[in-house]
Amino acid sequence: MDSIIVRYCFAALLAFAISAAPATAVEQNCRFIQAKPEREACYKRQEDELAARRKPATATDASRTLETLRQMRQDDDAVYRSINNICRGC
Numbered sequence: 001m002d003s004i005i006v007r008y009c010f011a012a013l014l015a016f017a018i019s020a021a022p023a024t025a026v027e028q029n030c031r032f033i034q035a036k037p038e039r040e041a042c043y044k045r046q047e048d049e050l051a052a053r054r055k056p057a058t059a060t061d062a063s064r065t066l067e068t069l070r071q072m073r074q075d076d077d078a079v080y081r082s083i084n085n086i087c088r089g090c
Contacts, residue, residue, distance in 0.1 A: 003076050007069070 030042035 003072070007072070 030039055030046060033039040033042055
């Protein structure tokens with residue numbers, strides 16, 4: 001149960017780091033453009049770039065993620081089996 005919580009926290013942290021950092025860095029560039037049409041075009045490009053980054057993962061990424069999760073689950077099961085064989089209070 002704890003490993004599931006850790007995985008979700010890691011995934012949430014990773015998603016936050018990916019989505020938050022580029023947005024602030026990109027936003028800084030356009031706000032200093034004086035001409036309104038150029039500034040709006042810059043913001044439009046930024047929106048397009050961010051939308052492209054936030055697209056859902058491709059099938060190959062999803063299958064790699066699924067395979068990684070399966071491997072992690074197998075590793076967790078092996079650890080749980082080894083822990084259950086330890087004599088406590090013998």
